[in-house]
Amino acid sequence: MPNPRNETIASRIKRAGLPESYDVHWSKNRKEEVVKAVRDKLITFDEARWRYLLSRREFESWEREVARDAGARKDATRRDLELT
Template identity: 65%
Template sequence: MAYPYDSTVSEAIKRAGLPKSHKVHWSPARKAEVVRAVRDEVITFDEARGRYLLSRSEFRAWEQQVDQQQSRELA
């Protein structure tokens, strides 16, 4: 669990400013927020997958997009 035991995943998602559900327009910025939240252990991949209806391959594609964007920004 990536958040305090006396907290819930919903509270962690709210604090991180993540979408409440999968029913949003998935802009590159929103995808990056979810990727960062998983990488920073704000929520687990399984929590993100369940809440946002993501497959493992879809999440990997999001990660690749984030990494490519970061590479472009550093160049």
């Protein structure tokens, strides 16, 4: 999703409902929101690293966690459909 030229990083973060700083409890949902925002090109990886003080390794672990959880949800949905 392309971003308007005059839109600031702060406004994109606010629009995505992301935390405004690194000083938050990083729940699974918040991590997932940041990973999805980077994946959907709402913010760049470098913007996320700067704003949330993330190392590359930490962000990559968040990505793996999000992928693992998405796979588990997909498996659960498939099992539910098979039972009906």
